[in-house]
Amino acid sequence: MNVVIxxxxxxxxxxxxxLHQAGHAVTVVDSNGPSFRxxxxxFRGRTVEGEVLAEDTLRRAAVDQAxxxxxxxxxxxxxAVVAHVxxxxxxxxxxxxxNYDPRWLALHEAFGHEVVSxxxxxxxxxxxxxxxxxx
Amino acid sequence: MFVLIAGxxxxxxELARSLLAQGHQVHVVDWRREVLARLHRELPxxxxxxxxxxxxxxxxxxxxxxxxxxxxxxxSDAENLALCFVARQRYAVPxxxxxxxxxxxxxxxxxxxxxxxxxxxxxxxxxxxxxxxxLGDMVTLLKLKRGRYSLVSEPVAAGARAVGVALKDLALxxxxxxxxxxxxxDLVIPRGKTAFEPxxxxxxxxxxxxxxxxxxxxxxxxxxPRSEPG
Numbered sequence: 001m002n003v004v005i006x007x008x009x010x011x012x013x014x015x016x017x018x019l020h021q022a023g024h025a026v027t028v029v030d031s032n033g034p035s036f037r038x039x040x041x042x043f044r045g046r047t048v049e050g051e052v053l054a055e056d057t058l059r060r061a062a063v064d065q066a067x068x069x070x071x072x073x074x075x076x077x078x079x080a081v082v083a084h085v086x087x088x089x090x091x092x093x094x095x096x097x098x099n100y101d102p103r104w105l106a107l108h109e110a111f112g113h114e115v116v117s118x119x120x121x122x123x124x125x126x127x128x129x130x131x132x133x134x135x
Numbered sequence: 136m137f138v139l140i141a142g143x144x145x146x147x148x149e150l151a152r153s154l155l156a157q158g159h160q161v162h163v164v165d166w167r168r169e170v171l172a173r174l175h176r177e178l179p180x181x182x183x184x185x186x187x188x189x190x191x192x193x194x195x196x197x198x199x200x201x202x203x204x205x206x207x208x209x210x211s212d213a214e215n216l217a218l219c220f221v222a223r224q225r226y227a228v229p230x231x232x233x234x235x236x237x238x239x240x241x242x243x244x245x246x247x248x249x250x251x252x253x254x255x256x257x258x259x260x261x262x263x264x265x266x267x268x269x270l271g272d273m274v275t276l277l278k279l280k281r282g283r284y285s286l287v288s289e290p291v292a293a294g295a296r297a298v299g300v301a302l303k304d305l306a307l308x309x310x311x312x313x314x315x316x317x318x319x320x321d322l323v324i325p326r327g328k329t330a331f332e333p334x335x336x337x338x339x340x341x342x343x344x345x346x347x348x349x350x351x352x353x354x355x356x357x358x359x360p361r362s363e364p365g
Contacts, residue, residue: 051237051239051240053212053213053237053239053240053243054239054240055239055242056239075211075213076189076217077189077211077213077214077216077217078211078213080213080217081213081216081217081243081248082213084220084247084248085243085247088247089247101189103187103189103190103191103192104189106191106225107189107191107217107221110220110221110224110225111217111220111221111224
């Protein structure tokens with residue numbers, strides 16, 4: 001699978017290495033070059049530095065040939081917009097969005113995105129562990 | 136009209152003031168403490184709403200469900216795009232206007248994000264500065280049809296080619312209409328026989344490409360001024 005990951009923070013870099021290990025062709029995009037230092041030393045995918053909303057950046061990352069795209073920056077609006085562009089402009093078949101601030105969840109839903117809410121999911125996990133066992 | 140403005144930067148608050156002065160209802164939403172302080176100094180309290188324009192609850196409290204126009208003036212292009220999309224998709228706002236911060240994201244500001252009108256301030260300023268440099272004393276008053284045509288004002292210099300020439304004899308560029316002449320503070324409606332005088336202010340509607348040809352008729356001729364008795 002050709003996968004494009006937008007955002008190379010903790011989540012993007014971890015996801016990139018996982019997909020690379022699983023044998024996928026991975027391209028990571030970030031507007032800030034030093035973010036690529038977050039990548040695992042054994043990561044062997046492509047990195048593209050550039051403004052993520054610029055057409056030129058997305059073309060260099062070959063989003064038009066991607067089978068999947070994950071928008072996982074720490075800005076909900078950037079994630080929502082990049083994901084919408086991937087679906088509507090580049091017709092990427094599988095697009096997943098990271099929800100960062102829970103207040104934004106409804107807005108991702110307005111776009112009809114498939115959303116992973118890391119904060120909300122983490123909070124429920126912690127809640128389950130804290131309240132488990134009924135003590 | 137009820138206009139909801141997201142972001143209270145300098146452009147947005149200027150817009151809010153001018154809309155309020157014209158009798159429109161205006162709500163401005165911002166989350167930044169220093170911006171809110173300025174908004175409260177400049178605008179009536181009931182026009183200022185505190186909170187993040189990404190938060191549906193804040194948008195609803197500020198009246199997005201009944202807004203007739205949304206103006207997205209946030210400092211992030213992604214937020215302006217997302218807001219226009221959501222305003223139409225979720226709240227059926229009839230008209231959306233968005234400011235473009237970074238010209239590199241300008242390509243996205245269209246129907247795909249439910250943006251009805253996009254304002255590219257960098258591009259407008261750059262093209263205005265370019266024109267001012269090339270067209271001497273000509274001033275662009277208004278852009279029409281996304282900049283294809285302009286309403287311009289041009290002073291008639293002493294010794295210009297047009298001085299003393301009747302309008303019907305003036306070799307105007309093809310896509311150009313002389314709309315009015317301001318002479319000593321009075322408006323002169325141009326007729327075929329009207330001749331131009333030094334000090335006249337000519338108002339014209341002109342095609343972008345013909346603007347330089349038009350300017351040449353009213354500027355002082357650099358060497359050997361040609362006089363054409365009218």
